[in-house]
Amino acid sequence: MNVNYLKRYIISSYVLVWALIIFVAxxxxxxxxxxxxxxxxxxxxxxxSPSYLLLFGWKYFRTDEKRTTFLKRCFSAKVSxxxxxxxxxxxxxxxxxxxxxxxxxxxxxxxxxINLGTVSLPLSIFLSFTSGPTGEELGWRGYMREEFNKKYxxxxxSIYQGLVWCFWHTLLWVVDSKFTDWRxxxxxxxxxxxxxxxTICMNIILEKYNNLIYSIFMHFxxxxxxxxLDADIGFFIILxxxxxLITPIAIHIRNKTVERLSWEKSTINxxxx
Numbered sequence: 001m002n003v004n005y006l007k008r009y010i011i012s013s014y015v016l017v018w019a020l021i022i023f024v025a026x027x028x029x030x031x032x033x034x035x036x037x038x039x040x041x042x043x044x045x046x047x048x049s050p051s052y053l054l055l056f057g058w059k060y061f062r063t064d065e066k067r068t069t070f071l072k073r074c075f076s077a078k079v080s081x082x083x084x085x086x087x088x089x090x091x092x093x094x095x096x097x098x099x100x101x102x103x104x105x106x107x108x109x110x111x112x113x114i115n116l117g118t119v120s121l122p123l124s125i126f127l128s129f130t131s132g133p134t135g136e137e138l139g140w141r142g143y144m145r146e147e148f149n150k151k152y153x154x155x156x157x158s159i160y161q162g163l164v165w166c167f168w169h170t171l172l173w174v175v176d177s178k179f180t181d182w183r184x185x186x187x188x189x190x191x192x193x194x195x196x197x198x199t200i201c202m203n204i205i206l207e208k209y210n211n212l213i214y215s216i217f218m219h220f221x222x223x224x225x226x227x228x229l230d231a232d233i234g235f236f237i238i239l240x241x242x243x244x245l246i247t248p249i250a251i252h253i254r255n256k257t258v259e260r261l262s263w264e265k266s267t268i269n270x271x272x273x
Contacts, residue, residue: 006147009061010164013050013139020046021171037119040127047131050139050168061143074142077211087205087214091198092221094246095229098239102231105238115230128227133220140165141202141215155251158203162196169195183233190236197243198222204254 028034028042058067103110117124144164148157169191179187202215229235 005061005063006144006151009054009139009143009147012057012060013053014168016049016053017046017168018171020049021175026175036117037123037127040119040131044127044131044135048135050136054139054143070142071138073210074138074212077209079211079213080209083205083209084214084217087202087218088221090201090221091218092225094242095222095225095239098235098242099225099229099231101238102235105234113231113235114228116228124227125224128224129220132223133216136165137212137215137219140199141206141212145203145206154203154207154254155200158200159196161203162199163192165199166192166195179233186233186237186240190240193240194236194243197247200247201250204250207254 025039025042025046029039034042054061055067058070062070099110099113103113119127140161144161145157148161151157152160173184173188173191177184177187198218202218205214205218206212
């Protein structure tokens with residue numbers, strides 16, 4: 001029987017995260033009203049669901065490879081400091097640039113849109129890093145990227161990955177967003193564009209540096225800003241426009257690089273004969 005393991009994984013990851021949100025996170029927040037730090041830990045446990053679903057259910061999603069072999073491949077490539085910092089800087093920098101432009105538009109200071117909250121700064125940074133960045137990447141960029149890449153070319157594969165990752169957050173748009181009026185529409189559009197664009201950029205990096213540490217830091221660079229951000233929908237519109245500008249440039253550079261490397265390889269092969 002020809003089993004679609006990728007489809008099985010995607011459906012399972014959606015069912016699991018929605019069940020955890022409905023039956024764990026919602027009662028913890030609305031019924032038991034647990035403290036913010038504990039609630040953050042609960043959200044982190046939920047954010048790790050793509051990874052522990054994959055690891056504990058490995059035999060249901062990939063039967064032709066050992067789990068340990070997969071894990072070693074995901075983190076075996078050498079890590080270089082400059083590309084790693086650039087991965088973080090891309091997503092972090094675009095968010096900061098968006099905030100700067102938004103502050104100019106509203107004629108307020110950037111700091112007026114930053115809310116440090118009630119959790120200490122070091123703990124906030126730690127909890128942000130141990131949420132989606134470390135919790136999701138093994139499932140999305142580890143397993144799902146490999147499976148989609150087997151079926152489609154780079155761009156199509158990346159877009160599909162981005163959409164799966166994006167709509168995995170659907171329930172959070174309903175229960176964990178302040179945009180419940182007309183602003184919900186541009187907010188959802190922003191999520192679709194930005195998350196898909198980040199996926200494309202992640203895959204460009206991982207195509208050259210095949211280690212999930214890079215996507216973890218890129219994910220962290222995006223997430224950390226929103227731990228403290230308190231801005232209206234205008235910020236997200238600006239962020240969307242920036243990603244619509246940057247991503248095609250990144251794709252063009254990637255394609256030209258692939259063409260050049262392919263040409264160099266074919267030239268070397270011809271000279272051998």
